[in-house]
Amino acid sequence: MSVIRFSFAIEGRLRFLSHLDLQKMFNMAIQRAALPIAYSQGFNPHPQLALGPAHAVGVASVAEYADMELIKDFSPEGFLKTLQPALPQGIRLLSARALTEKTPALMASINCAVYVVKVNGLEKTILEAKVAELLAQTELLWQRKSPKGIKTVDLRPGIFEMKVLAANSLFLELRIGNTGNIKPDEVIRALNIENLAIEIIERTGLYIRDEQGNKREP
Amino acid sequence: MTTKKEWGTSLAPLIESILPLVEQPAQYLGGEYNSQKKDWHSLKARVAFLFPDTYEIGMSHLGLRILYQVVNERDGFAMERSFVPKPDLENLLREKGLPLFTWESYLDVQEFDIIAFTLQYEMSYTNILNMLDLAGLPLLAKERGDDMPPVIAGGLGAFNPEPLTDFVDLFCLGESENQLIELLALWVKVKEAGGGKSAWLKEAMQIQGVYVPSFYRVSYDCVGNIVAIEAKDAAPAVIEKAVIKDLDSAPYPTCSMVPFTKVVHDRITLEVMRGCSRGCRFCQAGILYRPVREKKISTLVGQTRKLTKNTGYDEIGLISLSTADYSQVGPLIDRLLDEHSQNGVGVSLPSLRVDAFSVALAEKVQKVRKSGLTFAPEAGSQRLRDIINKGLTEEDILKAVGAAFQQGWTSLKLYFMIGLPEETQEDLAGMADLIEKILSVAKRAKPKWVKKPIAISVSVATFVPKPHTPFQWQGQNSREQVQKKQQYLRERLRPLRQVKFSCHDMNLSFIEAVFSRGDRRLGKVLLEAWRLGCKMDAWSEHFRYDLWLKAFANCGLDPVWYSERNIDELAMLPWEHISSGVDKKWFWQEWQKAQKGELTEDCRSGKCTGCGVCQKLDVGIDLAKEGL
Numbered sequence: 001m002s003v004i005r006f007s008f009a010i011e012g013r014l015r016f017l018s019h020l021d022l023q024k025m026f027n028m029a030i031q032r033a034a035l036p037i038a039y040s041q042g043f044n045p046h047p048q049l050a051l052g053p054a055h056a057v058g059v060a061s062v063a064e065y066a067d068m069e070l071i072k073d074f075s076p077e078g079f080l081k082t083l084q085p086a087l088p089q090g091i092r093l094l095s096a097r098a099l100t101e102k103t104p105a106l107m108a109s110i111n112c113a114v115y116v117v118k119v120n121g122l123e124k125t126i127l128e129a130k131v132a133e134l135l136a137q138t139e140l141l142w143q144r145k146s147p148k149g150i151k152t153v154d155l156r157p158g159i160f161e162m163k164v165l166a167a168n169s170l171f172l173e174l175r176i177g178n179t180g181n182i183k184p185d186e187v188i189r190a191l192n193i194e195n196l197a198i199e200i201i202e203r204t205g206l207y208i209r210d211e212q213g214n215k216r217e218p
Numbered sequence: 219m220t221t222k223k224e225w226g227t228s229l230a231p232l233i234e235s236i237l238p239l240v241e242q243p244a245q246y247l248g249g250e251y252n253s254q255k256k257d258w259h260s261l262k263a264r265v266a267f268l269f270p271d272t273y274e275i276g277m278s279h280l281g282l283r284i285l286y287q288v289v290n291e292r293d294g295f296a297m298e299r300s301f302v303p304k305p306d307l308e309n310l311l312r313e314k315g316l317p318l319f320t321w322e323s324y325l326d327v328q329e330f331d332i333i334a335f336t337l338q339y340e341m342s343y344t345n346i347l348n349m350l351d352l353a354g355l356p357l358l359a360k361e362r363g364d365d366m367p368p369v370i371a372g373g374l375g376a377f378n379p380e381p382l383t384d385f386v387d388l389f390c391l392g393e394s395e396n397q398l399i400e401l402l403a404l405w406v407k408v409k410e411a412g413g414g415k416s417a418w419l420k421e422a423m424q425i426q427g428v429y430v431p432s433f434y435r436v437s438y439d440c441v442g443n444i445v446a447i448e449a450k451d452a453a454p455a456v457i458e459k460a461v462i463k464d465l466d467s468a469p470y471p472t473c474s475m476v477p478f479t480k481v482v483h484d485r486i487t488l489e490v491m492r493g494c495s496r497g498c499r500f501c502q503a504g505i506l507y508r509p510v511r512e513k514k515i516s517t518l519v520g521q522t523r524k525l526t527k528n529t530g531y532d533e534i535g536l537i538s539l540s541t542a543d544y545s546q547v548g549p550l551i552d553r554l555l556d557e558h559s560q561n562g563v564g565v566s567l568p569s570l571r572v573d574a575f576s577v578a579l580a581e582k583v584q585k586v587r588k589s590g591l592t593f594a595p596e597a598g599s600q601r602l603r604d605i606i607n608k609g610l611t612e613e614d615i616l617k618a619v620g621a622a623f624q625q626g627w628t629s630l631k632l633y634f635m636i637g638l639p640e641e642t643q644e645d646l647a648g649m650a651d652l653i654e655k656i657l658s659v660a661k662r663a664k665p666k667w668v669k670k671p672i673a674i675s676v677s678v679a680t681f682v683p684k685p686h687t688p689f690q691w692q693g694q695n696s697r698e699q700v701q702k703k704q705q706y707l708r709e710r711l712r713p714l715r716q717v718k719f720s721c722h723d724m725n726l727s728f729i730e731a732v733f734s735r736g737d738r739r740l741g742k743v744l745l746e747a748w749r750l751g752c753k754m755d756a757w758s759e760h761f762r763y764d765l766w767l768k769a770f771a772n773c774g775l776d777p778v779w780y781s782e783r784n785i786d787e788l789a790m791l792p793w794e795h796i797s798s799g800v801d802k803k804w805f806w807q808e809w810q811k812a813q814k815g816e817l818t819e820d821c822r823s824g825k826c827t828g829c830g831v832c833q834k835l836d837v838g839i840d841l842a843k844e845g846l
Contacts, residue, residue, distance in 0.1 A: 013234065014478075016243040021478045028476055029251070031530030031561075039562075058238045086530070088251045088478075199235075 001038070002073045005103070005218070006080070006096035009062045010055060014090030019054035025088065026051070026066070033086035035079070038069040052106040052206060052218070053113065053176050056183060061203035063114075065106050065218055067099070074098075110218055112160060113176040114205035115184040116169060120197045124167040130191045131162055131170070142186055155190055158182035160213065168199075176206070226258040229316065230324040236310045244479045245273040246307065248299070248321030251476040252528060254290040255298075255322045262294040262409075263402040266320055266330035266367075270345035271338075271756065273301040273321075277475070278483035280537065281336055281373060281394075287471040288395050295402050298322040298330070302345050302754065303352070311352060318352035327353040331405060333367050334398075335386070337375025340733035341726065341756040343382060346371075347748040350385065357745065359387050359432065364414040370401070376429070377459075377506055378685040378793045381733050383431035384741030388419060391427040391796060392459030392506075393492075395469055400425045423453055427460030434795065436738050442779065444737060444790040458797045459506070461835050465492060466517045472524035476531075485533035485566065486525045490518060490550065494539035495821045495839070498596070499607045499812050500638065502684035503539055506798050508831040510543075510822060512842040515550050522554055532563045542571040542579060543822075546842045551582055573614050577621040591622050594633035597641075598649020604815040605640050607808075612652065616659050623663035628670040630660070636703045636721075637681040637695035640813065646703055650710035657714055675718040678707060680727035684734055685793045686800065688808035693782040694731040700724045725763040726755070731781035737792035740780075743773045799831035 010017070017025065027047050030037050039045035048069035055061050074082075076096035084093050103109075134140065140156035158175035159182065165171050174182040184201050207215035237243040249255075258264070267285065269276030276282060282299070289297040298320035303311060311317070318327045327333065333353070335346055347357050350369065356362050359369065371382065372390035379389040390397055401422055408418045419430050433453035437446045449455050462468045470489070477484070493510040494503070513521075522534055534554060538544060554565050565583045570576040572593040580591060595615055597603045603610055622630065634649055653676060660672050680700050683692050695703070704721045711719045733740060747769035754760035770777045785791065787806060804827075811818060821827050822839060832838050 013230070013247045013249055016237055016247055017478055018242075018244060021244050025251075025478055028530035031532065032251075032527065034527075057243065086251075088249055090249060 002070050003099040003103075004068050004070065004074060004076060004079050004096050005099050005106075006066055006068070006076075006083075007094040008064050008066070009092040009094055010060055010064060010090065011092060012060075012090045014088065015055075015060040016058055018057050019051065022055075023049070023051060025091070029083065029086040029088075030068070033082045035068075035074075035082060036070050036072045038071045050106060053110055053181070055203055056185075056201075059115075059184075059201045059203055062094070063203055063205045065110070065206060067106060106218055107177065109177075109208045110206050111175060111177045111179060112207040112209035112215060113174050113203055114207070115172045115174065115201055116165070116204050117172060117184055117188055117201050118169055118199040119188065120195075120199060121168045122193070122196065124164060127167065127170070127193075128164045130193055131164055134187075134191055135159070135162060140190055142190055144186070153180075155182055155187060159187060160209070162187065225329055226325065228324045229319050229326060232314070232316055233319055233324050236307070236314065236316075239310060240307045241304065242479065246303070246321065247478065248324075250478060252473050253322060253475050254286070254296070256290070256296040258296075258323065258325070260294075261296050262406045263296075263332070264330045265289060265295070265297045265332045265334050265398075265402065266300055266325075266327045267297050267334050267336075268300045268318075268327065268346075268349050269302070270335055270342040270349060271302055271754075272304060273477075274479070274481045276301045277477050277481040279336065279338065280487050280489060283471040283474055283487070284395060284469065285334075285398055286475070287473060288399060288469050289402065291469075292399065294406070295399075298325065300327055300349070302349065305754075308348075308352065317354045318349055328355050328367065330367055332402070333369045335369070335371040336373040337371050337379075337382070338373055339756060340375065340381075340730045341761075343375075343733065343744055344748045344752045344755055346382070347385065347744065348753045351748075357748075358384055360384075362387075364416055366415070368415045368419065372398075374503065374506055377502075377796055377798060378734065378736070379429060379431065379796070380436075380738045380792045381736040381740040381744060383738050384745070387415070387430065387432070388422060389429040389431070390460070391429060391457055392798075393462045394427075394460065395462060397425060397427055397460045401428070420451070425460075427457065429457045429796065431738075436792075438737075438739075442737075442739070444792060444794070447790065447795050449795070456795050456797050458835060459799060461799070461837055462492070462511070463837050464840065465489075465511045465513050470521055472521050473528050474525060476529050483535065483568075484531075485535045486522070486529060486531045487537050488518060488522060488525065488534050489513070489537050490541055490544045490547075491538045491842075494543065496540065496543070496609060497607050497808075497818050497820060497827070499605070499688040499808055500596075500635070500681060500684070502687050505686050505800050505829075507539065508798070508800065508829065509837055509839045511837075511840040512544055512546075514842050515546050515553060518550060519553055519557070522558070526558060526561075526563055532561075533566055534558070534563065535566045535568055537568065539569070540571060541567050541569060542573075542576040544842070545822075546844065547579060548582075549844070551579065555583070572610055572618050574617050574621045577618050577625065580622070580627075581625050590629040590631055591627050592631040592633070593618065595652065596633065596635050597638060597645065598634065598647075598652045599645040600648075601815060602638060602641060602645040602648070604817055605812045606638060607812070607818055609817060609820070612655070615652070616655060619656050619659050620663040623660045623672070624665065626665070626668050628664070628668060629673040630656075630675075632656070632674065632676045634676065634678045635681050636678055636707070637700055639681075639689055639692040646706055647710075650707060653711060653717060654714065657716055660716075672716045673718070674714075674716055675720070676711065678704065678719070678721040680722055680724050682727055682731045682734055685791065685796075686798045686805070688805045688812060690735070690791070690805060691785040691787065691809065693784045694728065696778075696782055697724055697728055700727075723758060723761070726758075726761055728777070728781055729755070729763075729766050732777045735785075735792070736780055739775060743769050743775055746772050797834075799835045801828075801830040801834075804829045
């Protein structure tokens, strides 16, 4: 029995997969790779694979995490070598390690996501001014639309950091996980800049962040 | 956005920029595990396979998967797929001036050498026109120049290709595994000799099962009856379908694509045999896939081993027209379960015969979780079941129902048809009586320990006469008749609260019947219907009956003449020159027997019924043997 925590990238067109599609894809890849995955007990056993916080449809990533429970001991290197060929192009395994001691679940511990958002080119100074204006606010009310209706949320406490990298690129550090998700596209749209269009969003990191703002990888 | 781009350049950046704006973009991604992407410029023949329905339906189609592997495993040849974009994506494509693209490389469909469609049902024909239009191609074959790709089509619908002859350059009749490769090889040969589409079409007629409609002239009398179908130049007078003689050695897609999203049949598709010789007289597939050819158990065991390994699916669907008829079905299921159930892989049977044997098979594969069972008695009375040669007695049906409920099934789906030839009020009453009997048998058989309530769903379709069947001469009931019959059944079944009754949209069945037995003149109706906005007609939310009627009126053709008339024995049929290998005389003989309620035996029993397919196409019935 061993638990492997691995990270992977979502590249190219596969960024349009939903979290559910991703889950299904991994479950089938595990069967193809013939990995000895453990199953839950009960009437309807399901494979013991737990993905980290969902990436939004359309968001590429170089920092996704998952835990997999295996009924046999497996070296992290062997795991990567076995699983990678069973995955479609666009899902690239990055690293794996065996979890030795009791480790909190990904969903329970990850609370911070970092994004780089590419936008269509603008004056860098204008962008910087808008960002500064946004960060100066203590409250940022936002109407979040969902199939269930409209809900008002305060985005501001969930924006840990935001800075302009270039005229067409922004860096965002946002709250994610059980305490509530802040979506990068919401924050960009809350900048309230006319004609600003998002070209691509990439998740570049998922972290466990403490109250002082120190981050570590899960 | 009409700047000329270099041939063979992917549209990926442009398409990807609009994907965030559509519902479920994952259906448009391609790149599924086992999908193939080849280097465009190194290829000699490139086929775009266009499925005239959405991704979730198209990816459930076995023919696509077979041809995809057959073409892509050859050097120099490639096949990429395209499906119908849902309306939100279609609108965006049109708005941005983007063309229909292939899923693998996001290439412009019209840049392919050959465009291939599959014809699965008549009500997908407007989608063919819409896809050609989205691809930026003229719809009419005669308006597409020699430098534009030929449009070809195969599948069951190719056996009455006439309504599509204005739009399609070449039809493939029968089983295309070898035929398509021959067509591609010929394409390379003609191209290398400096020829183009017209030269290719002319030579292609020599290949078995290939029909090039522009080489045929059809003449009509003043009423619209066909008086002559003449072949020009070296075109064969009659085109015989292509057939695979030995399925064990035929190519099979063991490296099957695994969709990311949920599709209709989300499991391993294992074709255990082709053909069905039960001889139900309304059934077109039963004729077109003759003769019965079974795969050996050893072939199937080998293919399953590869399929489970290459796909990761946990369910093996045993596919054919009637899997319970596969002569080694019991031993096959045992072998598959022995080998795979320890890995959590199960077996499923999508279609069942109505008998206790089939219920026993279902019990074998669904020991733990019992999903619903489906039976198709088709007709309600014994007299009518004999007319359609269903070869099924009331006793068989009630025994099967009893066995099923005794073993713990609680939900049952029943398929019936109304409007069958010779149907009377007594037959309809018989159907309602039979459903009542089924319910009471179910109630008696259901053990006390089963808590779930009984749920019987009855689905009633309207008979659509199909070419190449003994009922091809018979007209469809009028819409008024159908409405009355549906009304009668609905009222009779209303008191049964365990029975849920539903019937197919009769307007849809009506238009289907028109095109099923249609001729070349319907091409202009199809074009007009598409112009008026008809598309995705098989989806009830998109079907526009009013526009269809308008299209017929605008073209001055009467749809009722097509659907309701009984065709005379001696009349020339629109598909007279298209042969499934089964004799027209045999169809007529079967129709005569039907009227007398005489049954025709299944030829697997050893007695040849004289349909003619084996003799004409030099094939034979091929049954699996015990232990192999």
